[in-house]
Amino acid sequence: GAGVSQTPSNKVTEKGKYVELRCDPISGHTALYWYRQSLGQGPEFLIYFQGTGAADDSGLPNDRFFAVRPEGSVSTLKIQRTERGDSAVYLCASSRGDGETQYFGPGTRLLVL
Amino acid sequence: QKEVEQDPGPLSVPEGAIVSLNCTYSNSAFQYFMWYRQYSRKGPELLMYTYSSGNKEDGRFTAQVDKSSKYISLFIRDSQPSDSATYLCAMSRSYNTDKLIFGTGTRLQVFP
Numbered sequence: 001g002a003g004v005s006q007t008p009s010n011k012v013t014e015k016g017k018y019v020e021l022r023c024d025p026i027s028g029h030t031a032l033y034w035y036r037q038s039l040g041q042g043p044e045f046l047i048y049f050q051g052t053g054a055a056d057d058s059g060l061p062n063d064r065f066f067a068v069r070p071e072g073s074v075s076t077l078k079i080q081r082t083e084r085g086d087s088a089v090y091l092c093a094s095s096r097g098d099g100e101t102q103y104f105g106p107g108t109r110l111l112v113l
Numbered sequence: 114q115k116e117v118e119q120d121p122g123p124l125s126v127p128e129g130a131i132v133s134l135n136c137t138y139s140n141s142a143f144q145y146f147m148w149y150r151q152y153s154r155k156g157p158e159l160l161m162y163t164y165s166s167g168n169k170e171d172g173r174f175t176a177q178v179d180k181s182s183k184y185i186s187l188f189i190r191d192s193q194p195s196d197s198a199t200y201l202c203a204m205s206r207s208y209n210t211d212k213l214i215f216g217t218g219t220r221l222q223v224f225p
Contacts, residue, residue, distance in 0.1 A: 042201050042215030056212060091156055102213065104156035
C-alpha cells in the first residue's frame with residue numbers, strides 16, 4: 001500500500017522567501033507529525049496533529065514556522081522569511097492513533113541560499 | 114545536555130559480525146523505546162520497539178532496555194552489507210500520541 005508521501009522531494013530557495021512543504025499521510029491515519037533533521041543529527045520534533053487540530057506545537061522554533069491540516073488528512077508546513085539555518089530535511093510521519101507506531105515519509109530536502 | 118545521547122560512529126564491521134548499538138537517556142518519564150534504520154536519502158524505518166525494561170528479539174535483531182541505568186541497546190547478529198545504514202534510537206512517554214525524541218544516529222558500515 002501507499003506510504004507517507006512528501007512533496008517536493010527537494011526545494012531550493014533564497015533567503016527571505018516563503019516556502020510550503022506538503023505531506024500526504026497514509027490513508028486513515030489520524031495522527032500526523034512533522035520533524036526536522038539537520039545533517040548528522042536525529043530528527044527533531046516540530047508539531048503533532050490529531051485530526052485537524054495541532055495537539056502539540058512545542059517544537060516549532062519560532063513564529064516563522066506554521067503548519068495546517070484543514071481536513072484532517074494532508075498537511076502543509078509553511079516557513080516565512082526563510083533563513084539559511086532553516087536548511088534541513090523536513091520529515092513527516094503518520095500513525096493510526098490507536099497505539100501503532102509512526103511511519104515516516106522520505107522527507108523534503110530544503111536548501112536556503 | 115541532550116535528553117538522548119548516541120555515539121555517532123561511524124562503526125565499521127566485517128560481514129557476519131555482531132553489532133552493538135547503544136543509547137543513554139536522562140528523562141525517566143520515557144516508557145517506550147524504538148530503533149529506526151535510515152538509509153541514505155530515505156525516511157526512518159521502524160525496526161524494533163519495546164515498552165519499559167526487558168528484551169525483545171526479531172530475527173537477527175535484539176533490543177534491550179535497562180530503565181534502571183537509562184540505557185538501551187540494539188544487537189544485530191550475522192550482520193550483512195545491506196545492514197549498512199544509520200541507526201537511530203528514539204523514545205517517548207507514550208506509544209503513539211507523544212512526540213519521539215531521537216538520538217543523533219550511529220552510522221554503520223558492514224563490509225563484505
